[in-house]
Amino acid sequence: MSSERAELVERVLGGSRALSTETVMFHTAIAEQRGLSVVESKVTDYLARFGPQTPKALSRLAGLAPASITALIDRLESKGIVTRKPHPEDRRKVLIEIDGAAMASAAPLWDHLVKSVREACEKYADSELEAVLKFLADATAITHESTQMITQGDR
Numbered sequence: 413m414s415s416e417r418a419e420l421v422e423r424v425l426g427g428s429r430a431l432s433t434e435t436v437m438f439h440t441a442i443a444e445q446r447g448l449s450v451v452e453s454k455v456t457d458y459l460a461r462f463g464p465q466t467p468k469a470l471s472r473l474a475g476l477a478p479a480s481i482t483a484l485i486d487r488l489e490s491k492g493i494v495t496r497k498p499h500p501e502d503r504r505k506v507l508i509e510i511d512g513a514a515m516a517s518a519a520p521l522w523d524h525l526v527k528s529v530r531e532a533c534e535k536y537a538d539s540e541l542e543a544v545l546k547f548l549a550d551a552t553a554i555t556h557e558s559t560q561m562i563t564q565g566d567r
Contacts, residue, residue, distance in 0.1 A: 428551060442521050450478075452488055456510055463537035464497065464507035 427539075436450070443453035451474070457463060458473045464472070471481040485508055488494040493514045499505035533541060 420435070438525065442518070445517055445521060447491065448493070452484060455484060456488065456493055459494065459508060459510040460515060464509040466499065466505050470508060475559050487533060
């Protein structure tokens with residue numbers, strides 16, 4: 413690897429680290445505003461992005477033990493953030509669903525970030541945005557895999 417390429421890779425790693433830290437701090441601020449822990453807030457994000465999930469599926473997504481996810485769901489339900497619904501195909505199971513009103517009440521907290529990212533995207537050509545999207549998908553998958561390795565003891 414050339415020294416220029418190695419320097420670029422190091423800058424990507426440094427930029428990713430900085431973005432990660434700022435993202436965690438942003439999500440911590442949102443969670444605090446909503447009276448949630450960061451983990452509770454991120455589990456609601458899984459529900460917002462992927463739709464209703466069984467507790468087992470949420471446990472896998474979040475890398476949390478089943479008992480931990482059950483306690484977390486109980487807390488979210490008591491705060492009016494999620495509801496338990498009967499599974500439409502298996503009456504022994506339940507689906508955890510995010511409450512639409514709770515989601516809507518959190519939306520204004522995202523306004524500045526979403527508006528600013530949209531504006532930032534205007535600076536880039538479509539091909540550059542495609543490269544950013546590819547990198548984000550790769551980085552997301554790597555981060556998820558790394559989380560799974562840590563939480564499942566596969567270091």
